[in-house]
Every structure is written in structure tokens, then in C-alpha cells.
Amino acid sequence: MKTIFVTGLTGVLGTYFLRYINKEFSNDYKIIALCRRTSNISLILDSNVEIYYGNLSSINIDDEELGEILKNVDYVIHMAADVRWNAPLEESKKGNIDLTKSLISLVKKYNSNLKKFIYLSTAFVRAPKGNWEKTKYSNGEYFNNNYEFSKYEGENAIAISDLNYVIIRPSLILGDSKDGKILLYNGIYNVFRMICKGIMPFMVSENEAKIDIVPIDLVVQSIIDNLNDTVLEKKIIELVSAINSPKMSELFAIGKYELNEYRIKHNKEPIKLPKLITLDSYLRLYKNFILEEGSHHQKNFLNLIEAYIPYFNLIEYFEEDKSINRILFSYNEKYLRSIIQHWCNKNPSLSLSKEFTWKNERRRKVSSSIS
Numbered sequence: 001m002k003t004i005f006v007t008g009l010t011g012v013l014g015t016y017f018l019r020y021i022n023k024e025f026s027n028d029y030k031i032i033a034l035c036r037r038t039s040n041i042s043l044i045l046d047s048n049v050e051i052y053y054g055n056l057s058s059i060n061i062d063d064e065e066l067g068e069i070l071k072n073v074d075y076v077i078h079m080a081a082d083v084r085w086n087a088p089l090e091e092s093k094k095g096n097i098d099l100t101k102s103l104i105s106l107v108k109k110y111n112s113n114l115k116k117f118i119y120l121s122t123a124f125v126r127a128p129k130g131n132w133e134k135t136k137y138s139n140g141e142y143f144n145n146n147y148e149f150s151k152y153e154g155e156n157a158i159a160i161s162d163l164n165y166v167i168i169r170p171s172l173i174l175g176d177s178k179d180g181k182i183l184l185y186n187g188i189y190n191v192f193r194m195i196c197k198g199i200m201p202f203m204v205s206e207n208e209a210k211i212d213i214v215p216i217d218l219v220v221q222s223i224i225d226n227l228n229d230t231v232l233e234k235k236i237i238e239l240v241s242a243i244n245s246p247k248m249s250e251l252f253a254i255g256k257y258e259l260n261e262y263r264i265k266h267n268k269e270p271i272k273l274p275k276l277i278t279l280d281s282y283l284r285l286y287k288n289f290i291l292e293e294g295s296h297h298q299k300n301f302l303n304l305i306e307a308y309i310p311y312f313n314l315i316e317y318f319e320e321d322k323s324i325n326r327i328l329f330s331y332n333e334k335y336l337r338s339i340i341q342h343w344c345n346k347n348p349s350l351s352l353s354k355e356f357t358w359k360n361e362r363r364r365k366v367s368s369s370i371s
Contacts, residue, residue, distance in 0.1 A: 008079030009033040059102035067110040085307040096150035125152040129316040144310035177215035180338030210245040258340035
């Protein structure tokens with residue numbers, strides 16, 4: 001039996017990975033998980049997992065207890081990360097660069113026989129062109145946000161480590177390709193919630209803009225394949241839909257239909273689809289007006305919406321790079337529908353919530369100022 005040391009097992013990808021490996025390879029691998037004491041371990045408690053509680057934000061390279069654990073593992077899968085697109089730079093660096101470097105140092109100090117270090121990154125470390133202007137960072141490269149920059153630097157730390165590594169770069173992760181299922185709901189799923197609650201009156205995206213998505217089982221299968229692959233080589237694997245990516249307008253139309261089908265079935269009023277506006281319109285008309293006249297909640301909405309703009313406005317595809325192993329995902333309409341249907345079934349209180357409109361928020365602000 002081989003031993004795997006895993007970080008991020010309680011996250012979106014980790015929980016799904018654990019369910020899959022327990023189902024298909026329960027007798028082949030022993031799993032040791034590094035978790036924060038504040039982590040929600042409910043989804044991994046029933047599994048055959050040995051939990052080591054530690055401080056993920058500041059791993060001590062002199063931690064002998066953790067070092068003794070790492071000494072006897074065959075693989076490390078590093079999935080833990082600060083995945084917030086709008087996180088402050090120092091927090092992104094701490095969660096995605098410093099943590100990765102500390103883990104590498106511990107592995108090199110205590111384990112000279114590690115077979116593979118598998119690192120979960122993001123395809124957007126080399127994001128295709130969009131309408132949103134990227135920012136130049138201290139390394140001279142351009143990125144959409146601190147998350148992309150910090151994952152890129154995490155990759156660099158691994159590349160110079162002399163470890164046998166596999167870097168896996170998925171684009172935006174959604175539910176299983178067969179039935180849309182997923183165990184935790186972050187990222188794009190937050191958009192579903194905002195739509196249902198009526199706090200998303202518009203989305204910044206061109207009608208022809210694309211969104212690059214991959215199903216979670218494709219990512220998990222890539223991890224498993226590289227655990228089972230006995231070839232020890234340094235490589236990068238990119239999981240994207242690229243030229244097969246759906247249009248944002250298509251995703252929104254399907255989302256509206258499925259959400260309203262669910263609401264009508266449960267005797268609730270249909271909801272309105274957020275208006276798709278161009279980036280130019282947002283910057284010229286919407287943003288300044290809301291900053292000057294909007295309520296506190298409406299201004300907070302701007303902070304949320306801007307985190308999504310780079311990913312909802314792709315005008316080019318991920319270009320093929322011969323140095324990167326690529327796995328392409330080809331979506332179909334049935335898959336997109338299954339994602340929405342699953343989310344509705346698992347989140348009925350949100351799916352059926354009473355729509356809160358911006359007009360109400362506007363009136364509330366006016367009446368508050370009068371009083």
C-alpha cells in the first residue's frame with residue numbers, strides 16, 4: 001500500500017478526490033491529510049484518512065512531528081490554496097507561495113525517496129486574452145489578479161526544487177461531467193446564488209465572450225492517473241475546454257431556464273436573468289454611478305463582480321503549448337443543464353429564495369438619508 005500526504009482535502013477538489021479514490025482504490029493507498037483545526041472535516045470523517053492538524057498558513061520547516069510523517073510518504077498532493085480572486089497580495093502570497101515553499105523544504109529535508117509531488121495550480125497562470133486589462137507584477141509578468149500571480153510563483157518554486165513533480169492546471173472547475181454533481185459550491189456557483197437572491201442585476205460580459213470550464217472528475221482523474229503512472233518525470237498538464245468553451249450568453253440562458261423550471265415546479269415566481277453589459281458600458285456608465293450613488297450593499301457587489309470579469313470575458317482561447325500536456329474537455333448542453341439542476345436540488349433555500357431587487361435597496365438608501 002502506498003501512502004499519500006494531502007493538503008486541501010476538505011476543499012472542493014479534495015473532497016471529490018477522496019470520494020473517488022475510496023471508491024476505486026481503497027486498498028491501494030493510505031491517505032494522511034494536513035488540516036487546520038478550524039477546517040470542516042465532516043465530509044472526510046467517514047473515510048479511512050489519518051488527520052494531522054497543523055497551521056497551514058505557516059508550516060514550520062523544523063516541525064519534526066510533521067517531518068516524521070513526511071519521511072514515510074510516497075506522494076505529496078498539494079491542493080491547499082487561497083483561491084480567492086480578490087484576496088490582498090500578501091494573503092495570496094502567504095497561502096500560495098510561502099506555504100508551497102515551506103512544504104517543499106520539509107519534503108526535501110525529511111524524504112529523499114518521494115516519488116512525486118503533485119501540485120494543483122490553475123490554467124490561468126497563462127490566461128488567454130480578454131477585455132480586462134492585466135496588471136504587471138514584480139516578476140515582470142502580467143496577470144488578472146493576485147491569485148494567478150501567486151499560483152505562478154508557487155509553480156516556479158516547485159520547478160526549481162529538484163523534486164519529481166506534476167503540475168496540474170485546470171481552468172474553472174464545475175460539477176461532474178456525468179451528472180453535474182459536486183460536494184462544495186464556490187467560484188461560479190456564487191453567481192447562481194446572487195442571481196437567485198436578486199442581487200446581481202447585471203453581469204459584465206460580451207455576448208460572444210467565452211468561459212473556459214472543466215468538470216471536476218476530469219481533474220480528479222488526472223491526479224489519479226499520475227499517481228498510478230510509474231514513470232517519474234517532471235511535467236505540466238493543462239485541463240481546459242479552449243476552442244470548445246461555451247459562450248457566456250449560452251450559459252446564462254441555460255441557467256435562467258433551469259433555475260426557473262425549478263422555481264415554477266415549487267410554486268415560486270420566476271427570476272430575471274441579469275443583463276449582460278459590455279466592459280466599456282460598465283466602466284463608463286455603471287461603475288462610477290454606483291460608487292457615487294449606490295448603497296453599501298451595491299458597492300460591495302462591484303467588488304464581487306470585478307473578480308469575475310476576467311473569466312467571463314475571454315475573447316481568445318488557451319493557445320496550445322508543445323511543452324505542456326493538454327487534455328481538452330468538450331461540453332454539451334446536457335452537461336450545463338445538469339450543473340444547474342444539481343445545484344438547485346442541493347440548495348433549495350437559495351434556489352427558491354425571495355428575490356431582493358436593487359430598486360428596494362435604492363429606496364432603502366433614500367429613506368435612510370431622509371430620516
